[in-house]
Amino acid sequence: MIVSIPDVLDSETVAAVRARLEQGGGAWVDGRATAGYTGAPVKDNQQIAEGSQLARELGDLVLGALERNPLFISAVLPNRAYPPLFNRYTGGQHFGSHVDGAIRLMPGHGLRVRTDVSVTMFLTHPEEYEGGELVVEDTYGEHPVKLPAGHAVVYPATSLHHVRPVTRGTRLASFFWVQSLVRSDEQRALLFEMDNAIQRLGATGGDVQARRSLVACYHNLLRIWSDT
Ligand SMILES: O=C(O)CCC(=O)C(=O)O
Numbered sequence: 001m002i003v004s005i006p007d008v009l010d011s012e013t014v015a016a017v018r019a020r021l022e023q024g025g026g027a028w029v030d031g032r033a034t035a036g037y038t039g040a041p042v043k044d045n046q047q048i049a050e051g052s053q054l055a056r057e058l059g060d061l062v063l064g065a066l067e068r069n070p071l072f073i074s075a076v077l078p079n080r081a082y083p084p085l086f087n088r089y090t091g092g093q094h095f096g097s098h099v100d101g102a103i104r105l106m107p108g109h110g111l112r113v114r115t116d117v118s119v120t121m122f123l124t125h126p127e128e129y130e131g132g133e134l135v136v137e138d139t140y141g142e143h144p145v146k147l148p149a150g151h152a153v154v155y156p157a158t159s160l161h162h163v164r165p166v167t168r169g170t171r172l173a174s175f176f177w178v179q180s181l182v183r184s185d186e187q188r189a190l191l192f193e194m195d196n197a198i199q200r201l202g203a204t205g206g207d208v209q210a211r212r213s214l215v216a217c218y219h220n221l222l223r224i225w226s227d228t
């Protein structure tokens, strides 16, 4: 399930984050620093050094905004998140097809995060650069994603994906992974659809008892399918 989450960061916050990243100077390092042995040969970008003060501060801001976003919560059912990273592609840089590693060690914690959901938060406007689409591959084909600054996309970390070459301008983004309460993308998608239907029934003042039964089913499925 690929879900776009609009308006996570407002334009002032995007501008403030970008200003900090653009002054990042020496904090920008070769993106291969965090790539595994299949990702590294196809990865050509830069990232803010993992664990740096800048990545921590801006990462908290991105994560805080997503954790207050009802659509993100409903689609991802987050359990724990890997601290957000920040990347930059320019001058033809790209990231070839790869799958994200299943387990990541949280820097400085010794805690492991199983990567169920991958997140990209766009920080540059689509008109500012050419190319740079995040393309998620699944059994239905290739799905190119290029969203306005401040919008995020979440997609199953099980999918092969790539970022097309940025042939003009610069693409800035934040990206990270979430261990969901529900490991299976199929089960998460069902719960998401059910939650959407429940919200619509609430908004349209539909049958209150039927809605209550659906809410009970939602929670009882979550009880069966979740691990914490
Ligand atoms: O830049 C992006 O949107 C995704 C980056 C990515 O796939 C990764 O770093 O594993």
Ligand SMILES: [Fe+2]
Residues within 6 Å of the ligand: 098, 099, 100, 161
């Ligand atoms: Fe990736």
